[in-house]
Amino acid sequence: MPERxxxxxxxxxxxxxxxxDRLKTKQSPLWLSNLRTKAMKExxxxxxxxxxxxxxxxxxxxxxxxxxxxxxxxxxxxxxxxQVDGNTLGSFEFGDNDWHRLVIINGVYSPENSKLTKLPRGxxxxxxxxxxxxxxxxxxxxxxxxxxxxQSGLTALNTxxxxxxxxxxxxxxxxxxxxxxxxxxxxxxxxSLALQPRTLVVTGKSTNLRLVESYSGMTESxxxxxxxxxxxxxxxxxxxxxxxxxxxxxxxxxxxxxFHLESNSHISSFNMTLGGELTRNDTNARLAGERSVxxxxxxxxxxxxxxxxxxxxxxxxxxxxxxxxxxxxxLGGRSRGxxxxxxxxxxxxxxxxxxxxxxxxxxxxxxxxxxxxxxEIYADQVKCTHGATVGQLNEDQIFYxxxxxxxxxxxxxxLTYGFAADLISRLQLDxxxxxxxxxxxxxxxxxxxx
Amino acid sequence: MALLEIQGLCGGIRDQEIIKGIDLxxxxxxxxxxxxxxxxxxxxxxxxxxGHEEYQKTTGEVKFLGKDxxxxxxxxxxxxxxxxxxxxxVEIPGVSNAYFLRAALNERRKYSGQSEMSAGxxxxxxxxxxKLVEMDPDLAKRAVNEDFSGGEKKRNEIFxxxxxEPLLSILDETDSGLDxxxxxxxxxxxxxxxxxxxxxxxxxxxxxxxxxIVPDYVHVMYQGRIVKSGTKELALELESEGYExxxxxxxE
Numbered sequence: 001m002p003e004r005x006x007x008x009x010x011x012x013x014x015x016x017x018x019x020x021d022r023l024k025t026k027q028s029p030l031w032l033s034n035l036r037t038k039a040m041k042e043x044x045x046x047x048x049x050x051x052x053x054x055x056x057x058x059x060x061x062x063x064x065x066x067x068x069x070x071x072x073x074x075x076x077x078x079x080x081x082x083q084v085d086g087n088t089l090g091s092f093e094f095g096d097n098d099w100h101r102l103v104i105i106n107g108v109y110s111p112e113n114s115k116l117t118k119l120p121r122g123x124x125x126x127x128x129x130x131x132x133x134x135x136x137x138x139x140x141x142x143x144x145x146x147x148x149x150x151q152s153g154l155t156a157l158n159t160x161x162x163x164x165x166x167x168x169x170x171x172x173x174x175x176x177x178x179x180x181x182x183x184x185x186x187x188x189x190x191x192s193l194a195l196q197p198r199t200l201v202v203t204g205k206s207t208n209l210r211l212v213e214s215y216s217g218m219t220e221s222x223x224x225x226x227x228x229x230x231x232x233x234x235x236x237x238x239x240x241x242x243x244x245x246x247x248x249x250x251x252x253x254x255x256x257x258x259f260h261l262e263s264n265s266h267i268s269s270f271n272m273t274l275g276g277e278l279t280r281n282d283t284n285a286r287l288a289g290e291r292s293v294x295x296x297x298x299x300x301x302x303x304x305x306x307x308x309x310x311x312x313x314x315x316x317x318x319x320x321x322x323x324x325x326x327x328x329x330x331l332g333g334r335s336r337g338x339x340x341x342x343x344x345x346x347x348x349x350x351x352x353x354x355x356x357x358x359x360x361x362x363x364x365x366x367x368x369x370x371x372x373x374x375x376e377i378y379a380d381q382v383k384c385t386h387g388a389t390v391g392q393l394n395e396d397q398i399f400y401x402x403x404x405x406x407x408x409x410x411x412x413x414x415l416t417y418g419f420a421a422d423l424i425s426r427l428q429l430d431x432x433x434x435x436x437x438x439x440x441x442x443x444x445x446x447x448x449x450x
Numbered sequence: 451m452a453l454l455e456i457q458g459l460c461g462g463i464r465d466q467e468i469i470k471g472i473d474l475x476x477x478x479x480x481x482x483x484x485x486x487x488x489x490x491x492x493x494x495x496x497x498x499x500x501g502h503e504e505y506q507k508t509t510g511e512v513k514f515l516g517k518d519x520x521x522x523x524x525x526x527x528x529x530x531x532x533x534x535x536x537x538x539x540v541e542i543p544g545v546s547n548a549y550f551l552r553a554a555l556n557e558r559r560k561y562s563g564q565s566e567m568s569a570g571x572x573x574x575x576x577x578x579x580x581k582l583v584e585m586d587p588d589l590a591k592r593a594v595n596e597d598f599s600g601g602e603k604k605r606n607e608i609f610x611x612x613x614x615e616p617l618l619s620i621l622d623e624t625d626s627g628l629d630x631x632x633x634x635x636x637x638x639x640x641x642x643x644x645x646x647x648x649x650x651x652x653x654x655x656x657x658x659x660x661x662x663i664v665p666d667y668v669h670v671m672y673q674g675r676i677v678k679s680g681t682k683e684l685a686l687e688l689e690s691e692g693y694e695x696x697x698x699x700x701x702e
Binding site: 394395396397399400401402403404405406407408410414415417418419420421422 | 500501502503523524525527528529532533534536539540541542543544545550551553554555557558561593610614
């Protein structure tokens, strides 16, 4: 249990205390008020994970990512809404008009930019706040069941203070034909916003859906996104999931994503980080049913003074499950990357197949990466592999391309693109794959100059 | 104007002088073979011409199309019409042959004041060249040399050459590691590209390749110098006598 420094906490989190008081005055089902109260109590006990206040083993998880500045900043916590130019917003979109879209600007639903339709046979794609009113039992049954507020101060904070987000429910056998894009946008504001986006996706047996979550910032000033996403899939279900961070240059982005897989289900997730000044993603999967498969890939492209910390944890609880992780990083400027991949194989989880790979390309002398695989294996019939590489552009490759007529800079950009390209080319959703491919090319050109 | 004029070229790597005085003139329409035992400096010669940073010239002059070669960066040399087929072609993961060749070709065209080729026009152009060198179309889509066999890599070099249409091609031990069938395909691809304006320097250890890519001139290198020059008959003499008599003639 992290130690608490009482006086500091009172002062430090007063904005969040005020937010909680404000929420208490709003109408809310009893189960939700109780959940918020418990979560807030937990948050008041443990606060944010600020490394110098933590003891081992939790301290180890935050050793390279210091939340002191984020913890001590003062915030505006009420969702103020905002406007974003249609064309600008459009440039962050994917696919065609058939997609389901939910746009939330500064914590407030933006109907003119969203497209949510009523779906047949019990399928729900809606705002979380609407779902709490229209389907309270359903939300109650699942909200907070996968991402446990007792395990994390940040999850506790989000659970206590979230106001809106995305809710998706698929009954057994249902398929959502068109992909879903939820876009959490933050714009310029007088005082730094602290927002708590919450996404809850619950799918039944033999279901199929494709979901993109975007977190974007239209301002270079500091603000805080503290997001929690819970995605659960029942037997034989399949989810293709994308998460794209294009937060503002000064932003803090903290996220917890929890996947829950039942037997024979499949989740494939791709996590791309481009923006933010400080990003920390905790992406976790619990393989709770046999023969389930989770694929968690990620790409981070950072430069300047950006900091990106990807922590993942995969829990093999039962036998015969597979997990695959490939995270790649391209680091320029004086940026810092952190990767920590945990794999827990419980004693009963025989015939586990877990593969983990983290590859990093450093393109400037000031960038650093800390990478650590962490495998805890308690079963004996398992296949677990892990690998981590850190390298620079290869001089032989650069010379080879120059003898074909490409300039030194062009050669470096092409090689850098080639390093990450295979992760993007594997993406299944065409519209997202082609967008991210262009985004990769463009970002690399900027990285070279940074 | 000669394509390449070399006078008194000396150079090497770090403190080691490997090339100790080479004079050579190459005109359009000519194929020059450079042979010699291991350590004679054949590959170093090719690398110095192509502009590899680790290999530096110490003295001498090289004019490429009348310009001082050493005033040009490797990419400028390539854009001006020089091409090096590597002895050990490099893998470029994640970048397809098609993508990078179009970028390279357009750099060449920009350098000579031509307009860039569109994706569609390039596709057509590339397909013609693939037919010319008997290249498997699938290999164009794959990442450059990634998981290619040794023979496929060498054939890919010749394919690059075909697309870039260089004026001076330096083939650095293109035959090394190839079986006879692969060798014949590579040679056919090279021969298809010979014309009166371009020239080739074929660096090889064995005479066998020269049965298929028939040279106009053969030069033998030994200890960093060209010690003997002749026609294709010289290559046949080396084949039957070995390099021993070259060493003897050089006064060992």
